[in-house]
Amino acid sequence: MLGALALLDDVDITAVVTVADDGGSSGRLRREVPGIVPPGDLRMALAALAAPDDRGELWARTFQHRFTGEGALTGHPVGNLLLVGLTQVLGDPVAALDAAGALLGARGRVLPMSTVPLEIVADVAGVDADPRDVRRIRGQVAVASTPGRVRSVAVEPADAEVCPAAADAIAAADLVILGPGSWFTSVLPHLLLPGLRLALEKTGAHRLVVLNLAPQPGETEGFSPEQHLDVLSAHAPTFRIDTVLADTDAVALPGRLSAAAGDRGARLDLAGIAVPGAPRHDPPALARALRRVLDRL
Structure with a gap:
């Protein structure tokens, strides 16, 4: 889009952009840096809006590049770490996104729906043997991957x-x-x-x-x-x-x-x-x- x-x-x-991602690099960062807005989906949006010139394309590729190897950085995209670092330096995730957008020459602005991390909570039927039973599933990755039929979904904290x-x-x-x-x-x-x-x-x-x-x-x-x-x-x-x-x-x-x-x-x-x-x-x-x-x- x-x-x-x-x-x-x-x-x-x-x-x-939603801020409920709890899988992969974003999930690891949420656990290691309490209160941080998960950066993965925000990073993807920034990369999609990067300027269509050599500078923008270089920074977009760099933002999307995942560290390889066997150390603590393995699997983290560069952009995720940069957004977390900018947020800590500037003290504001919106300011961090604006600074990153300037770096990429973004053709637009990327904003989080909330400046606090959220959690997806869903009621899912068909998880257990009795298809009438409904189980509450927590977390975006769990909701997306749990067998069954999602009946309803909410975000927490609700306020x-x-x-x-x-x-x-x-x-x-x-x-x-x-x-x-x-x-x-x-x-x-x-x-x-x-x-x-x-x-x-x-x-x-x-x-x-x-x-x-x-x-x-x-x-x-x-x-x-x-x-x-x-x-x-x-x-x-x-x-x-x-x-x-x-x-x-x-x-x-x-x-x-x-x-x-x-x-x-x-x-x-x-x-x-x-x-x-x-x-x-x-x-x-x-x-x-x-x-x-x-x-x-």
């Missing part, structure tokens, strides 16, 4: 403050985009933090939901496109959607999805936005679809 937006030369991009800069960016936006991404652990969390949900509900921006190309094992396995909208509405019933964007080939029953979007007051846009033969979005094609949405505004 950020790669697609960066292809549009007349947009001012702000990426608001965590929204990042003020993120709320301000949403209030000033012309277009707000949710998705694509892991539905329960990356997309829905934006609507589970009270301050962020309020900002998304009050903004005068056009609200666009971009659906995934396929169900995700461990989170939305067996879900139809319209079930993704059902889950979103169940978790945030007062959040209004204006447009739903989906890949033409990923929607088996477009009439049903159009009706589901219409029930929420939204229109459905179908376009070829996937890389042919591959399960990922194509940035240039996605950029063209986004341009059509922007032109309607």
Whole structure:
């Protein structure tokens, strides 16, 4: 999504990123540096927005480079360590992200949804022998990888403050985009933090939901496109959607999805936005679809 937006030369991009990652390098850093905002997803967003010149590409590759070997640094991306170091030096994760963005020549701003680390908590059915039993699963990695069907998801601490800069960016936006991404652990969390949900509900921006190309094992396995909208509405019933964007080939029953979007007051846009033969979005094609949405505004 950020790669697609960066292809549009007349947009001012702000990426608001979840801070509940507890796996890999981010998980290790959360355990070793208490209170630190997990940097992994923030790093990925910064790298996606790096300037398309030699300097930006060098820094993006460096940010994404993982240390090899057998020591304590093994597996850590350079960017994760740099973001943690900048946060400690500057005393503010937002200032750290802005400084890192300047280093990469980022074509936009990257912000955390909250300046405190969060934890994903989900109620999952089908984990035990009796499919009616529901077990509470904690942690983003555990939720994404536990067999069964996610019934509901929440973030803790439930009263965590929204990042003020993120709320301000949403209030000033012309277009707000949710998705694509892991539905329960990356997309829905934006609507589970009270301050962020309020900002998304009050903004005068056009609200666009971009659906995934396929169900995700461990989170939305067996879900139809319209079930993704059902889950979103169940978790945030007062959040209004204006447009739903989906890949033409990923929607088996477009009439049903159009009706589901219409029930929420939204229109459905179908376009070829996937890389042919591959399960990922194509940035240039996605950029063209986004341009059509922007032109309607």
